[in-house]
Amino acid sequence: MTPLTHANSLRAEIDADGLEGTVALSPSDVLDRLWRVFTSMRTALVLMLALTALALVGAILIQAPAGLSSDPQAYAAWLERLRPKYGGWVPILDRLGLLSVFQTIWFKAILVGLTTSILACSVNRYRGLWKTAVRPRTRMAGSFYDRAPQRATIDAGDDLESTADATRSIFRARHFRTVVEADGDVVHLYADHFRWAPFGTLIAHISLVLILVGALVGSAFGFRNGEFAATVGTTVDVGGGTGLALLARSFSDSYYENGAPSDYASDVVLYREGVEVASQTIRVNEPLSYDGVSFYQSFFGPAAVMRVADAKGNELYDQGVPLLWSSDDGTRRVGQFALPGAGLTAFVVGAASGQVDPTIKAGQMQLEIYEPGSEQPFAIEIVSQGKPTTIRDLQFTFQREQEFTGLIVARDPGVTFVWLGAFALVGGLFIVFLFPNRRIWAAVRRLPTGGSEVRLGATARHDATFGPEFQDLVHDMRLALEPGAHEGKGHTVVQDV
Amino acid sequence: MKERGTPLFKMSEYSFVAGLLSVALALICYGLAFASVRVARRRSVLAPAGLGGNLGGGTVTVVTRGPGAIATYGTLIAWLALAFLTASLAFRTVAVGHGPFANMYEFSVAFAWGVLAMSLYFERRYQQRILGLVALPVALGLLLYATTIPSTSEPLVPALQNNLLLTTHVAVAIVAYGTFSVAFAAAVLFLIQPEGGRRPLPRPEVLDEISYRAVVIGFPFLTLTIVLGAVWANVAWSSYWSWDPKETASLVTWLIYGAYLHARVVRGWRGKRAAWLLVLGFAATLFTYFGNLFFGGLHSYSGLNQP
Ligand code: HEM
Numbered sequence: 001m002t003p004l005t006h007a008n009s010l011r012a013e014i015d016a017d018g019l020e021g022t023v024a025l026s027p028s029d030v031l032d033r034l035w036r037v038f039t040s041m042r043t044a045l046v047l048m049l050a051l052t053a054l055a056l057v058g059a060i061l062i063q064a065p066a067g068l069s070s071d072p073q074a075y076a077a078w079l080e081r082l083r084p085k086y087g088g089w090v091p092i093l094d095r096l097g098l099l100s101v102f103q104t105i106w107f108k109a110i111l112v113g114l115t116t117s118i119l120a121c122s123v124n125r126y127r128g129l130w131k132t133a134v135r136p137r138t139r140m141a142g143s144f145y146d147r148a149p150q151r152a153t154i155d156a157g158d159d160l161e162s163t164a165d166a167t168r169s170i171f172r173a174r175h176f177r178t179v180v181e182a183d184g185d186v187v188h189l190y191a192d193h194f195r196w197a198p199f200g201t202l203i204a205h206i207s208l209v210l211i212l213v214g215a216l217v218g219s220a221f222g223f224r225n226g227e228f229a230a231t232v233g234t235t236v237d238v239g240g241g242t243g244l245a246l247l248a249r250s251f252s253d254s255y256y257e258n259g260a261p262s263d264y265a266s267d268v269v270l271y272r273e274g275v276e277v278a279s280q281t282i283r284v285n286e287p288l289s290y291d292g293v294s295f296y297q298s299f300f301g302p303a304a305v306m307r308v309a310d311a312k313g314n315e316l317y318d319q320g321v322p323l324l325w326s327s328d329d330g331t332r333r334v335g336q337f338a339l340p341g342a343g344l345t346a347f348v349v350g351a352a353s354g355q356v357d358p359t360i361k362a363g364q365m366q367l368e369i370y371e372p373g374s375e376q377p378f379a380i381e382i383v384s385q386g387k388p389t390t391i392r393d394l395q396f397t398f399q400r401e402q403e404f405t406g407l408i409v410a411r412d413p414g415v416t417f418v419w420l421g422a423f424a425l426v427g428g429l430f431i432v433f434l435f436p437n438r439r440i441w442a443a444v445r446r447l448p449t450g451g452s453e454v455r456l457g458a459t460a461r462h463d464a465t466f467g468p469e470f471q472d473l474v475h476d477m478r479l480a481l482e483p484g485a486h487e488g489k490g491h492t493v494v495q496d497v
Numbered sequence: 498m499k500e501r502g503t504p505l506f507k508m509s510e511y512s513f514v515a516g517l518l519s520v521a522l523a524l525i526c527y528g529l530a531f532a533s534v535r536v537a538r539r540r541s542v543l544a545p546a547g548l549g550g551n552l553g554g555g556t557v558t559v560v561t562r563g564p565g566a567i568a569t570y571g572t573l574i575a576w577l578a579l580a581f582l583t584a585s586l587a588f589r590t591v592a593v594g595h596g597p598f599a600n601m602y603e604f605s606v607a608f609a610w611g612v613l614a615m616s617l618y619f620e621r622r623y624q625q626r627i628l629g630l631v632a633l634p635v636a637l638g639l640l641l642y643a644t645t646i647p648s649t650s651e652p653l654v655p656a657l658q659n660n661l662l663l664t665t666h667v668a669v670a671i672v673a674y675g676t677f678s679v680a681f682a683a684a685v686l687f688l689i690q691p692e693g694g695r696r697p698l699p700r701p702e703v704l705d706e707i708s709y710r711a712v713v714i715g716f717p718f719l720t721l722t723i724v725l726g727a728v729w730a731n732v733a734w735s736s737y738w739s740w741d742p743k744e745t746a747s748l749v750t751w752l753i754y755g756a757y758l759h760a761r762v763v764r765g766w767r768g769k770r771a772a773w774l775l776v777l778g779f780a781a782t783l784f785t786y787f788g789n790l791f792f793g794g795l796h797s798y799s800g801l802n803q804p
Contacts, residue, residue: 049752258651419728
């Protein structure tokens with residue numbers, strides 16, 4: 001018994017006397033108490049069920065997309081879109097945090113509590129597991145053999161020594177480890193199988209913490225851009241401190257006869273400081289990974305290649321402008337680019353594919369030019385392909401239509417921990433059920449008659465497959481040890497069905 | 498596009514129908530066997546001396562009486578049903594060129610296969626035929642549901658074009674779902690009994706053990722399902738976890754069974770409450786499974802809402 005559990009049992013007595021409230025708590029008492037709370041299975045159970053309830057809410061109610069709440073306008077618009085579904089409940093659900101449960105303080109508090117509890121339990125269990133595996137208790141009192149859930153007594157014809165040896169070799173033949181301790185007229189024998197398997201649960205629990213650490217590292221040091229768009233034929237800086245630039249050489253989308261998509265493929269080249277470092281055709285199940293940064297096929301759409309020059313003919317801009325957004329009614333596509341030198345922002349508006357637009361005809365784009373901080377464009381112009389248009393001394397040319405490919409760019413330094421944890425978790429769990437730990441004690445006693453007696457006992461840990469296994473072992477031992485057993489003398493096996 | 502009329506599809510569908518009918522027939526046999534046990538018991542209560550086997554003196558062998566031939570037929574037919582469903586899935590795999598796990602029809606047949614396989618495994622292992630009385634209706638329900646939805650095979654959309662992960666992710670899930678159905682069956686049989694048990698139902702301790710064994714197998718498989726899903730999501734959707742509704746629902750299921758494994762050793766939670774957790778866990782399993790139909794989200798591959 002560890003000192004700690006001893007202290008706990010003392011406290012239990014105090015509790016029983018109803019003195020608890022009057023005992024002044026020292027800091028070590030508080031720690032002790034916290035330890036007791038966090039190592040309690042009941043705590044684990046309550047925390048797991050609380051997490052279950054939150055996750056259930058998260059599965060049933062539509063959750064706000066990550067990062068949306070940082071943009072109040074977009075968030076309000078998103079809430080508005082829930083109205084038809086949840087009606088007047090929207091503000092209430094929003095107030096309660098039920099539309100982003102995985103960002104709430106409750107969720108985080110439960111995870112912290114669960115992590116603490118898992119660590120405390122692991123520390124608590126570790127000593128016992130180690131001791132059981134390395135220095136198991138080898139001898140049991142006689143009363144153990146009277147009451148063990150699995151037990152048997154065998155009368156052996158041979159003397160003590162040979163019976164003990166025979167018993168041991170039967171265990172060994174079944175791949176049990178045996179520890180023998182002779183004590184006068186009794187030989188104590190301990191046998192176990194898969195003694196390291198109980199560490200599977202320990203591994204599984206620690207792995208859970210590792211996964212959470214990985215998630216934390218990812219959200220603290222990771223980087224993610226879900227709206228990276230590259231117009232075919234142009235090179236775009238990847239950003240996020242990666243120092244990379246990406247050229248989309250081509251993009252293609254293909255469809256089956258029934259109209260369902262069959263393939264999206266972007267042929268891209270990756271540069272660092274102008275030097276090609278990687279190239280690949282990115283597909284939905286084939287992301288490109290380079291130096292910890294991954295590029296995933298995500299979306300696509302039309303783009304307008306624009307050229308802007310100043311009055312002296314110096315080129316200010318020559319790039320594809322991805323028309324990333326759709327207008328509310330879906331008839332138009334909108335893209336945007338900045339002219340930092342001129343201090344202007346330009347929006348490029350085109351007709352959505354398949355739409356006939358009365359103002360923006362085929363081969364045309366509409367330009368809207370804004371000054372910084374202004375809500376109103378100071379110029380709205382329809383520009384035709386290849387025809388330069390002058391706006392405030394700047395010459396805008398819509399060169400041609402093109403496609404853009406939309407990629408998700410992500411770098412997640414925590415992912416290594418997550419996979420390590422995930423596979424150790426699965427491994428630990430499979431160990432537990434593939435390699436059931438077995439422990440059996442035996443006491444071989446010299447009988448006055450010259451023969452000997454073997455008593456067997458085992459504590460079956462709620463394990464139904466162990467029962468028949470034990471009976472099978474006893475059967476073999478009887479055959480080997482009992483005089484005349486092999487001559488067909490029957491025996492009864494008591495077994496519940 | 499794969500045509501329905503090809504011989505392999507036909508073979509798959511014939512096997513499916515044979516499997517469906519066999520499950521129904523097996524269930525009838527199980528029901529009759531159970532009813533005959535109850536009748537036999539009532540008779541033996543009326544005539545305690547027993548006309549059966551107790552005349553020879555010597556050892557008293559108490560065998561629950563009666564099920565006999567019809568029960569054996571039930572088990573045989575259930576194995577036959579498993580063989581038919583296996584054949585149906587195998588033909589379909591060859592016909593479509595990937596694991597038969599890409600739409601709701603295929604999931605349902607595979608799920609029913611898992612329920613049947615696991616319940617037969619546990620029936621053999623624990624000699625408890627009665628498990629089938631609860632588990633077979635689950636399999637039958639899934640198969641009947643499968644008859645109501647289109648069995649056509651559409652070509653795979655880009656996200657699903659990962660043969661290895663599509664096959665393993667779902668195949669592993671099927672094992673987990675099958676074992677959870679067995680745990681559910683045992684939990685139901687546990688809950689309908691009064692304290693101390695009621696014959697001829699299996700004793701509560703035995704049922705408790707069966708549930709536990711089933712979850713100890715199912716839980717690692719569910720964990721593996723989720724991990725493989727995360728691996729796939731990391732490849733196809735750029736992130737191993739994104740709180741997609743189906744992901745979240747599977748986490749709910751996982752947490753309930755995790756809670757169950759701990760509840761079994763907490764005082765006050767053993768027995769009835771733990772059994773209720775298994776019922777809840779199975780409800781969560783079904784919720785996760787049918788989630789495709791109403792969640793939307795990234796997992797919308799049911800094949801039921803194609804244009
Ligand atoms: C999401 C969180 C958790 C999961 C998924 C989990 C999973 C498991 C699993 C699968 C087992 C094996 C059950 C068996 O073999 O019967 C187990 C056992 C156990 N768990 Fe947890 N657990 C979690 C949290 C915790 C926490 C917070 C504690 C601390 C109180 C804890 C303490 C234990 C203990 C003491 C055992 C028994 C270990 C043994 O028999 O060797 N678990 N857990």
